[in-house]
Amino acid sequence: MLILGIESSCDETAAAVVRDGREILSSVIASQIDLHRPWGGVVPELASREHLEKIEPTVIEALDRAQMTLEDIDAIAVTQGPGLIGSLLVGVCYAKSLAWSRNIPFVGVNHIEGHVYSVALENPPVEYPALALIVSGGHTNIFHVPSEGQYKVVSRTRDDAAGEAFDKVAKMLGLGYPGGPVIEELAKTGDAGKVRFPTAKISDGRPDLSFSGLKTAVARYMRENGIEASVGRDEPSQQIRDLAASFQAAVVRSLVGTMEKIAHEIGPRTLIVAGGVACNLALRVEAEAAAQRLGVPVYFPSKHLSTDNAAMIAAAGHYHLEHGETGDLAMTADITLRLQNLDNEDAELRRKKVRYRL
Numbered sequence: 001m002l003i004l005g006i007e008s009s010c011d012e013t014a015a016a017v018v019r020d021g022r023e024i025l026s027s028v029i030a031s032q033i034d035l036h037r038p039w040g041g042v043v044p045e046l047a048s049r050e051h052l053e054k055i056e057p058t059v060i061e062a063l064d065r066a067q068m069t070l071e072d073i074d075a076i077a078v079t080q081g082p083g084l085i086g087s088l089l090v091g092v093c094y095a096k097s098l099a100w101s102r103n104i105p106f107v108g109v110n111h112i113e114g115h116v117y118s119v120a121l122e123n124p125p126v127e128y129p130a131l132a133l134i135v136s137g138g139h140t141n142i143f144h145v146p147s148e149g150q151y152k153v154v155s156r157t158r159d160d161a162a163g164e165a166f167d168k169v170a171k172m173l174g175l176g177y178p179g180g181p182v183i184e185e186l187a188k189t190g191d192a193g194k195v196r197f198p199t200a201k202i203s204d205g206r207p208d209l210s211f212s213g214l215k216t217a218v219a220r221y222m223r224e225n226g227i228e229a230s231v232g233r234d235e236p237s238q239q240i241r242d243l244a245a246s247f248q249a250a251v252v253r254s255l256v257g258t259m260e261k262i263a264h265e266i267g268p269r270t271l272i273v274a275g276g277v278a279c280n281l282a283l284r285v286e287a288e289a290a291a292q293r294l295g296v297p298v299y300f301p302s303k304h305l306s307t308d309n310a311a312m313i314a315a316a317g318h319y320h321l322e323h324g325e326t327g328d329l330a331m332t333a334d335i336t337l338r339l340q341n342l343d344n345e346d347a348e349l350r351r352k353k354v355r356y357r358l
């Protein structure tokens with residue numbers, strides 16, 4: 001089955017052609033990072049306008065690179081949510097129109113499930129049960145995946161997503177946007193043992209994550225030690241490099257420590273680490289070490305597939321299409337889409353006034 005994947009949930013317009021959910025024939029990503037950089041973050045209005053401009057040429061390029069025409073495509077998979085509403089709508093409307101005009105099936109895909117499937121394209125098949133840590137700019141969750149297509153959130157962030165914490169701390173340190181890659185680069189020449197930031201403990205005992213306290217701890221450390229943010233073209237100071245390394249180490253410790261603890265309880269046969277923050281080498285090294293201690297493989301996507309892309313959407317869409325799921329023309333973008341279809345405890349948590357983000 002040849003699937004055209006389309007992704008436009010945030011600041012990347014992407015299209016890909018994938019065969020049978022595993023073989024990438026093409027994957028094109030038009031990044032908007034340069035457009036948003038002057039504002040220090042994604043501006044939703046600018047993002048949706050840019051998607052409108054880029055969606056058609058991106059799809060055409062993906063078909064060209066795969067040496068295909070629309071006639072060869074069997075089905076379309078498009079990100080339905082979560083994400084920015086204006087951005088999502090561009091991809092969803094485009095995909096629906098294309099599928100309607102060609103009279104082929106299409107399916108709406110949960111963006112987070114797409115990140116889970118990003119490891120399906122370049123690794124051996126996932127063995128279940130699996131434990132998946134999805135860490136991006138908008139989301140930080142650990143999913144128990146007892147069998148393919150079944151998800152239970154076993155850990156979530158109570159405040160900031162891990163990527164968001166990288167972005168905010170980079171801003172505080174005067175390092176620009178997006179923060180993850182800059183912090184990782186500076187951390188290479190910094191001393192990660194310089195500041196031992198504490199890992200957040202959740203008072204109700206749930207194995208959840210929290211990064212906003214860490215962000216405050218970095219701000220306090222800067223203030224108390226008279227560390228100024230980096231300005232302009234100046235080379236960041238050694239103090240800033242040490243802070244970047246120490247902050248990164250604390251995030252990685254928290255993510256991998258939580259995942260390993262949960263893995264001891266669940267006994268997964270595969271670990272998955274995906275999402276934009278999975279580009280981070282320090283995270284990969286520590287997750288690899290944890291997997292070795294647990295005696296199971298850990299699968300990561302390559303860099304191209306870690307940040308938002310359409311190949312992962314096509315891969316996830318393949319699973320749903322194979323199971324007979326297709327969208328109808330009433331399907332629309334849904335920013336509230338959640339990835340959880342097992343023992344859904346969201347309502348219970350809300351009743352207990354547990355504040356969290358999925």
Ligand code: KG4
Pocket residue numbers: 010135136137138139162163164166167178179180181184275276277278279280281306307308
């Ligand atoms: O998955 P993604 O492209 O978009 C969302 O769905 O959010 O993730 C983007 C996030 C940004 O917050 C960015 O700072 C972070 O991933 N990121 C990294 C690295 N590369 C990107 N974080 C840490 N280290 C990196 N090397």
Ligand code: ZN
Pocket residue numbers: 111115136137275276307308
């Ligand atoms: Zn993403």
